[in-house]
Every structure is written in C-alpha cells, then in structure tokens.
Amino acid sequence: MLQQYDFQEPHLVAIDNVVFGYEQGQLKLLLFQRTIEPSKGDWSLVGGWVNPDESVEDAAYRVLTSLTGLSDLFMEQVEVFSKPDRDPGGRVISVVFYALINIQEHNHQLVDHYGAKWWPVNDLPPLIFDHGKMAEVALEKLRMKASRDLVGRDLLPAEFTLTQLRNLYNCIFMKEFDPGNFRKKILSLNALRRLDKKDTSESKKGAYYYTFKNIETDQFTERIINF
Amino acid sequence: MLQQYDFQEPHLVAIDNVVFGYEQGQLKLLLFQRTIEPSKGDWSLVGGWVNPDESVEDAAYRVLTSLTGLSDLFMEQVEVFSKPDRDPGGRVISVVFYALINIQEHNHQLVDHYGAKWWPVNDLPPLIFDHGKMAEVALEKLRMKASRDLVGRDLLPAEFTLTQLRNLYNCIFMKEFDPGNFRKKILSLNALRRLDKKDTSESKKGAYYYTFKNIETDQFTERIINF
DNA sequence: TCAAAAGTGTTTTTTATACACCCATGC
C-alpha cells in the first residue's frame, strides 16, 4: 500500500508537551502565553516542530530540555491530534507527550525568559486550539501510569514524606486516599527507602523522609491503584 | 513556539492498521505480503497515506473500510512510530491504529484480491520494518482495552457462547481463565442477554447463545480483568 | 456408560476499605 512516496502530500508535524510539575501541594502544568492573534492572550502547551532527522520523541525531548535545562526527563506519548482544521494557522499534525518534571530543579530563569508559567491543573486558563483536550487526555494517561507504577520520582524532591506522596496521588486522581491504607499499600511495594531524617515542617511530630530505591523497582507488573 | 509555518520541513505521514480478527478459536492479524524489494516476501500491516484534508483517524478508517467492505469499525490509536530510519524507502512518520473486525462479515473477495491473509497472532511471519513492534504494542493496547471494557462485539459473531467469549479472552491475555469464575464475572457486568438457543456444535450438552445488549453497556468504569 | 463441555455452588485466600487508637510535639 505504501508506494509512490514521491507523489504524496507531506504534512507539517509538531509536538506538544503537557508538562506536569508538583509544587505547594498542587499538580501543575507549564504553559506559554500567546502574544499574537488569533487567540492572543490565551495559553498554550509547550510545542515545537519535528525536524527531518529526528523522531517525535527526540523533538519533544529537545524542546523540553532546551526550555527547562533538565536532562533525563520522563516523557510518554499521549496521542496524535490531527483534525485538518485544528490549527487556524494551517494544517498541522501534532503528537502530544506528557512529561513529569521537578519544578524545584528546573531552570527558572530560562522558563521565565520565555514567559512560561505554572498553572494548577484544576484551575487552568483558556488554552488555544485543542490544547485543553490535549491536557485532559494527558492527565488520563498519567492516571493510567500512576495506577500501575509508582510515580513521584520525577515530580517530588529526592527526599519526601509519605504524606507528600499521598497528596500527589490525591491530586492526580482527584480523590482523598486514606492515609493509613495508602501508607500500607505503598510500603508493601518495597520501592521506597526510609531515611533517618524527619520533616518537621508539616507536623509537630515530624514525618520520616523517604527516597526511591535506586533499582528500577518502580516498574510493577500488578496494579497499585484501582480507579 | 509554533511559528514560521512556511519555513518548516514537512513530513510524509502514513497510518498502519493492526487488524485483529477472531477465527477458529484463534486471534488473528490481517497482513499483506510485500511483492517488491527490499524485504520482498515479508509481510506488512495494512497501511496507507494520510491525505491533506483528513485526520489520521479518517485515513485509517478509509484504508480499512475500502479493504474490508465494512463500516462502523472499532479503531483506536496506538502510537506514533517515527525513527528517521524506520522505513528504508524514506522518512515516513507512521501513526499506528488497531482495529477489531469480524472475519466472517468482511468482504473476503476484496481481501483476497489484494493478497491479504489472516495470521494467528502467536505465529506471525517476519514483518517488514518496525511492523513487528507495532503489532506487539497494539496487542498491549488491546489488552488494556479488554481489561476495562468487554470486547467481543466486533470480533465474535452476533450470537456467541460464553465459552467462545472466554476463549477470546484467553487468546488476548494468553492465559487460561477459569470457566466458572469467568462466567460469573462476565455475567455480573449485566452486559449480555441470554438467548433461548443453544450451540450444540462444541459440546453434547449445548451452550446458550448470548448477544451484547443494545445499550452501550460495554463501557464500564471499573476494571473487569486484572493482569 | 462415560468422556467432555456446560453450568452452579462452595471454600479459601487475598485485597480493599473503614476506622479506632496511640505517638510526638509545638503552641
């Protein structure tokens, strides 16, 4: 079926990144404000073009590392958005990715320089084109991921408390997990190491800090969260 | 970020369909044999180009309906494959879909005319390019789907037995489900209607035929199969 | 009559959920 390469109409192909971060107990998205019409003032995801010599993964990674100054980002493909009229500026096929990044560790100057801003996922501004839908589908995908693997390594500081991790999961699934049951479930996965330090900023008693074990134990075959 | 549309290098964009069918108790894939070098004799998925005025979904649907003579196909996006060197014939970005079709109902003459053939998923011939990986990922996606919704409406005949449905699930998950437990689980979903007819071809006693209820009860919020 | 699939029921195990209760400590 795939013949006559030369006579085919080529397409503009872009990537859009749904960039998740976690800050002040909130799950957030990194957005850019549009400075030109149409949709001036509306916000957009972190996008870019796909070059001829790179895969869409490469493109998504390139765009995001150059923006945040981070390497070793966790990214995953979400879906292709390709309605012919989705972008008023022309026919552009966009491959959407989501990324999990540590807000504390990324390059704030760089992000500020581009006029980007972090927005709480449950209080997003109007987004251009189909970017709202993209963010929605990406969050669904993140839920899938978090229900099978323990996410947090890329979102939380290296040392975190179980309450912080639970709050992250609360945000992702938009529900309150029972503190005792969550603790039992997570610790039973044997993927965290308890440190001999305590965080006393959130409670009088203080909560133990944990880290992810170095081994790739965040890949589980069984489900960890039902939803 | 998405500026200067005019100066961007466009890409050839194709779709590839991983077409699942179910026949003689086996989960099968519809494949084409390549008649030209390179990789002559190897088999490929059902692919096609994306036209300027259509979405990738439209393209995938168009290619598959024109091949099988069927409409109302169930299709779902799998993933984009875009390594620059994935296709020796040139730089082609391919969006993969999987489809579930009823082998009995499709147009055999049409499929035969194109030299297509159904292959058991666990005994596939060598596939061209990255099509083997595509099939693999598509099966994973189908498992995801089948673990949340009751698949079978598009794969089985309109009237089927619970043993047939169980065997389909056995094929998809490549494990043996317990007959009693599977029956209980499926019937508890309340998505099937038992007919007053029996299929006596597979057993002496005969098994009741079932149909899917007309209402869209094959969308469940909870999980039906754990894996 | 007996092998084999269909169908039902029961037991056991596992997992999830709800929630009681003690701990530590800054205020």
Add this chain to the structure above:
DNA sequence: GCATGGGTGTATAAAAAACACTTTTGA
C-alpha cells in the same frame, strides 16, 4: 494540655482464585 498530622493495628467487606460437583448427551 490539646490539637494536629504521623504512624500502627484491627475489624469488616468485597473481590479473586481454586476447585468440587452436578447436568447433559453424543459417541
């Protein structure tokens, strides 16, 4: 001393898994 989040334990409910057993009938 008490309110607050941290942490542990327990009782209950629900779900999954294992499996016993009965039915039916063609060969």
